[in-house]
Amino acid sequence: MAARYINPGHFKTTFRADCLTEKKYVGPKRETHPEAEEDKALHLAVPGHENHEVEIERTQRSYI
Numbered sequence: 001m002a003a004r005y006i007n008p009g010h011f012k013t014t015f016r017a018d019c020l021t022e023k024k025y026v027g028p029k030r031e032t033h034p035e036a037e038e039d040k041a042l043h044l045a046v047p048g049h050e051n052h053e054v055e056i057e058r059t060q061r062s063y064i
Contacts, residue, residue: 011063014061027042
């Protein structure tokens with residue numbers, strides 16, 4: 001539970017590669033944008049996925 005706790009006044013940002021073509025996430029939540037970009041590159045490297053539209057989703061959570 002402590003890992004999910006956000007101190008008051010702070011926020012947490014996560015990044016995730018999302019394939020819009022297949023309508024699914026292609027990687028887990030990541031702490032940094034470059035990690036999500038790696039997931040995107042791995043998905044696009046799969047044969048047949050070269051033309052897929054993949055975007056990086058940014059999610060921000062905060063404690064109120």
